Amino acid sequence: MxxxxxxxxxxxxxxxxxxxxxxxxxxxxxxxxxxARTLTANDADAEDVAQETFLRAFRGLGRFxxxxxxxxxxxxxxxxxxxxxxxxxxxxxxxxxxxxxADDAGEYALVDQTETVEDSVIRxxxxxxxxxxLSDDLRMVLVLHDVEGLEYREIAAVLRVPIGTVMSRxxxxxxRLRPLLTDLLRRAETTDSTENVKGQSAxxxxxxxxxxVAL
Amino acid sequence: xxxxxxxxxxxxxADDRLDDVxxxxxxxxxxHLEQCDECRLALQEQRVVRAALTGRTxxxxxxxxxxxxxxxxxxxxxxxWVDMLRWRTWTYRLVPVATGLLLLGLVxxxxxxxxxxxxxxxxxxxxxxxxxEEGTTRAFTLWGQEDxxxxxxxxxxxxxxxxxxxxxxxxx
Numbered sequence: 001m002x003x004x005x006x007x008x009x010x011x012x013x014x015x016x017x018x019x020x021x022x023x024x025x026x027x028x029x030x031x032x033x034x035x036a037r038t039l040t041a042n043d044a045d046a047e048d049v050a051q052e053t054f055l056r057a058f059r060g061l062g063r064f065x066x067x068x069x070x071x072x073x074x075x076x077x078x079x080x081x082x083x084x085x086x087x088x089x090x091x092x093x094x095x096x097x098x099x100x101x102a103d104d105a106g107e108y109a110l111v112d113q114t115e116t117v118e119d120s121v122i123r124x125x126x127x128x129x130x131x132x133x134l135s136d137d138l139r140m141v142l143v144l145h146d147v148e149g150l151e152y153r154e155i156a157a158v159l160r161v162p163i164g165t166v167m168s169r170x171x172x173x174x175x176r177l178r179p180l181l182t183d184l185l186r187r188a189e190t191t192d193s194t195e196n197v198k199g200q201s202a203x204x205x206x207x208x209x210x211x212x213v214a215l
Numbered sequence: 216x217x218x219x220x221x222x223x224x225x226x227x228x229a230d231d232r233l234d235d236v237x238x239x240x241x242x243x244x245x246x247h248l249e250q251c252d253e254c255r256l257a258l259q260e261q262r263v264v265r266a267a268l269t270g271r272t273x274x275x276x277x278x279x280x281x282x283x284x285x286x287x288x289x290x291x292x293x294x295x296w297v298d299m300l301r302w303r304t305w306t307y308r309l310v311p312v313a314t315g316l317l318l319l320g321l322v323x324x325x326x327x328x329x330x331x332x333x334x335x336x337x338x339x340x341x342x343x344x345x346x347x348e349e350g351t352t353r354a355f356t357l358w359g360q361e362d363x364x365x366x367x368x369x370x371x372x373x374x375x376x377x378x379x380x381x382x383x384x385x386x387x
Contacts, residue, residue, distance in 0.1 A: 018285060025281040033276045047277050054284045120272045127271050146268035167226055174229075174264040175257070181267055 006070040014061040025054055028071065031148065032078055038143045039082040041132040049085050053078040068157055075150070076158045079140055086136055130180040138173035141166050218254050221247050225254060229261035 006027075012020035029050065036049035056077050057064075064073055131139050140159060144150045145166075156163045224236045224244040233241055248255050 018288075021288065022281055022285060025284055029276045029280055030273055033280070034273050037274050038271075043274070043277065046274070047280065050276075051280070051284055051287075055287055058288055124272055124274060127267065142268070146265050147271055149269075167223055171222055171226060171261065174261045177264050178260050181264065 002071075003069055007066060010061060010064060010066075010070055013058060014064075021058055024070070028074055029054075031071070032074060035075065035078055035143060035148060036082060038128050038131050038147055039136075039139060040085065041128045045085060049078065049082050052081045052085075056081065072150070072154055072158050075144065075148070076160075079159060082140075083136060127181070130177060133180055134173055134176055138169050138176065141169040142173035142177070145170055218247075218251060218257075221254060225258050226261065228258055229265055 006024070009020045009024050009027075013024060032050040032053050033046055036053070037043065037046035040046050040049060053074060057074055060077075064070070068076075131143065134142070141155055144155045144158065145152070150158065152163050152166050155166045159166070221240075221244050224233070224240045227233055227236050228244065233244075236244070248258070
């Protein structure tokens, strides 16, 4: 359904229909902005990347053949724009600073608060800063899978890499991210993982070993 | 132990999607986890990081974002902005045509030297008409003098007889 609606909007936008273009932006702006936010770890860069993504998409609508979904096509453009953007930042020497910040980011989670809007913002900031410590390749596959919810095959198409590479990168990315999220994950383990997963694991997997793993 | 062998199934387990794994791989993973502490720890690690990331709340898109994007796009009614932006495609497509025309011109020039000579002859005639056989006309000579009166110069221009010079200085 979404795919059909996107197709109609894309055709109308390609014919110069500004309302259709606006509808596409409204539909995907949150995804694109947040995807960019997890890759750049700050709002200003995320907005630049998201805006450039939409501009490139609309300028290239004539080349969109509909073989993939419009959503995944946008992700592909966003990944390319972000790579270029991050490359500039590396040349400007700002990545080192971000990595240092990521190492210290655990302090954000040490504040003992109830789950408020501010707390969720802090948690998101911690996550995004921690993600910035990963290489671009690892970060992109992990965000596309765990944050954006794309399947392995979709990520493979977006990034044009084999599915095996996608899975390997996700595995490695999670392993590298784990120590950076110590405090945040301590909470997750004592809430989500311990409470929810502990209760579900044996039923979900139907096996005592996997049930024990969740503990 | 061949832990890498079980990485794909372990990933599916971390995503709570073991149903997507074949029965043999699922049983194999379970048997492997029974005896591999490292993989059990890895599975826990994978699940916990995934839980943290899937729980990330979306950041709010800055106000006015769609308008800023749309303001960068020309939706003019006179021409499709998409077509206008395909100039690269058109440029690339015109390259063979331009190359073909250039080659055709070169082949023509090589195969018809007489026509080239006649073209040179025409330019010489035009020069002779303008400046005369010796490269000057009365009007041109007067034009180069500072103290010549305007009416005299005008008269020389109006009374010039280019046909005389075209005859190569031999009016007869």
